[in-house]
Amino acid sequence: MELNFEKHENVIVVYLHGRFDVCLTEKIEKEVIRLIDSEQSSDFIFNLRDVEYLSSSGIGLFVSVMVKLKKRGKRLVLCELNSSVKKILELVEMSTLFNICKSEAEAREVVKRQ
Numbered sequence: 001m002e003l004n005f006e007k008h009e010n011v012i013v014v015y016l017h018g019r020f021d022v023c024l025t026e027k028i029e030k031e032v033i034r035l036i037d038s039e040q041s042s043d044f045i046f047n048l049r050d051v052e053y054l055s056s057s058g059i060g061l062f063v064s065v066m067v068k069l070k071k072r073g074k075r076l077v078l079c080e081l082n083s084s085v086k087k088i089l090e091l092v093e094m095s096t097l098f099n100i101c102k103s104e105a106e107a108r109e110v111v112k113r114q
Helices: 022-038 056-071 083-091 104-113
Strands: 002-008 011-020 043-054 076-079 099-101
Touching (some): 011 104, 022 056, 043 083, 056 076, 076 104, 099 104
Parallel strands (some): 011 043, 043 076, 076 099
Antiparallel strands (some): 002 011
8 A cells, every 4th residue: 555645725635556455554644644634724535546445344345444534624525435335335435525536636626625
């Protein structure tokens, strides 16, 4: 699993690549929390275009990130989910918990509106 990010005004776009499984979640979580703490005035978009697999621990990370951002009045948007990742979220009935967009451009518009 690899993590990259870009900052656009008050929006951080996090790009995850690879398998988001239990073995790598702790490492990714540390990086994401450090990023959230350093960018306290930013909303976050997670672009999952290159995520091959999402485990329950990965979903748990998204939930904890969303809660942390909500406490600050900020948002988390997921975008560009492939069919297998989308299906996993639907199977565990979490797809309605997250704001999910088809494209990164759509996700940017969502965070601009709020």
